[in-house]
Amino acid sequence: AQSVSQHNHHVILSEAASLELGCNYSYGGTVNLFWYVQYPGQHLQLLLKYFSGDPLVKGIKGFEAEFIKSKFSFNLRKPSVQWSDTAEYFCAVNGGGNKLTFGTGTQLKVEL
Amino acid sequence: GAVVSQHPSWVICKSGTSVKIECRSLDFQATTMFWYRQFPKQSLMLMATSNEGSKATYEQGVEKDKFLINHASLTLSTLTVTSAHPEDSSFYICSAGESGRAWGTDTQYFGPGTRLTVL
Numbered sequence: 463a464q465s466v467s468q469h470n471h472h473v474i475l476s477e478a479a480s481l482e483l484g485c486n487y488s489y490g491g492t493v494n495l496f497w498y499v500q501y502p503g504q505h506l507q508l509l510l511k512y513f514s515g516d517p518l519v520k521g522i523k524g525f526e527a528e529f530i531k532s533k534f535s536f537n538l539r540k541p542s543v544q545w546s547d548t549a550e551y552f553c554a555v556n557g558g559g560n561k562l563t564f565g566t567g568t569q570l571k572v573e574l
Numbered sequence: 575g576a577v578v579s580q581h582p583s584w585v586i587c588k589s590g591t592s593v594k595i596e597c598r599s600l601d602f603q604a605t606t607m608f609w610y611r612q613f614p615k616q617s618l619m620l621m622a623t624s625n626e627g628s629k630a631t632y633e634q635g636v637e638k639d640k641f642l643i644n645h646a647s648l649t650l651s652t653l654t655v656t657s658a659h660p661e662d663s664s665f666y667i668c669s670a671g672e673s674g675r676a677w678g679t680d681t682q683y684f685g686p687g688t689r690l691t692v693l
Contacts, residue, residue: 498684505578506618506667506684552617561608562669562682564617 464489464557468565475543475572483538483568485527485553494556495536497527500567501549509551512536523547548572577601578670580685587658588693594654595688597668603648604670608682609641612665624651658692665689 465488475481487493497509510521517529527538536553553565577600587593597607605626610618622643623631630643640662642654651670655662669682 496681505686506669508681508683511681561620561623562618563620566617 464493464555464563466553466555466563466565468551468553468568470568471566472569473571475570477545477572477574478542479572481538481540481543481547481570483551483553483570485536485538485565487534487536487553487555487557489534489555489557491557495527495529496554496556496562497521497525497536497538498552498554498564499549500552506552509538543570543572545572545574576681576683578668578683578685580666580668580688582688583686584689584691586691586693589659590657592654592656593658593690594652595666595668595690597651597653597670597685599649599670599683602670604651605648607645607651607668607670609643609651609653610667610669612667612687614665618667621653655690658690660692663690663692 467486469484495512498506499509500506509525510519510527512519512529520526525540527536529536548571551568554562556562579598579600581596585593607624609621611621612618620633621636624643624645626645626648632638640656645651665687667684667687669684671682
């Protein structure tokens with residue numbers, strides 16, 4: 463069975479700080495990887511995804527993630543966060559069919 | 575594009591009643607839709623996979639007789655919580671992937687969720 467771990471449950475940053483959220487997965491085969499964001503009061507939105515090719519994936523709003531197969535990781539990064547990035551971030555993996563397994567989420571708070 | 579709606583956005587019901595939640599893909603066709611449950615401050619847990627024109631596939635531990643799923647068309651799936659009890663109170667979210675994509679490469683688009691409170 464596949465599983466996803468997000469080690470940072472709560473992160474607080476000041477505006478303009480750099481962000482890196484960890485995501486590790488457990489699955490023996492080929493995986494597709496996703497990061498979703500849930501802004502307060504809103505539904506889940508896709509930030510970025512990795513299926514194949516360049517392991518450095520760029521998404522919306524300046525986010526990027528790097529797939530490191532040897533480390534089973536897909537960490538999310540942003541060089542300079544904004545107050546509007548305050549949200550909950552979910553890493554998800556699809557290792558078979560189209561079923562997604564989600565991590566427990568990371569609550570990011572960006573302070574002015 | 576790729577908008578998924580849910581109705582209602584919230585519902586309060588008495589214990590023992592049944593509640594139906596609709597999930598619609600507004601601008602694309604979805605052969606497969608997924609139903610999740612999210613507890614406060616926890617992640618999404620997949621409940622079942624809804625397949626158009628066939629029976630839903632339920633995850634282990636999910637009672638199929640309690641959570642009835644119907645996927646009658648390529649744009650609509652419904653989840654009915656039968657004989658609801660307070661422990662069924664939760665946030666229910668659906669998602670849909672666009673039909674016709676290669677196996678395993680669907681991007682899922684999520685609905686806004688339905689808050690169910692059972693008194």
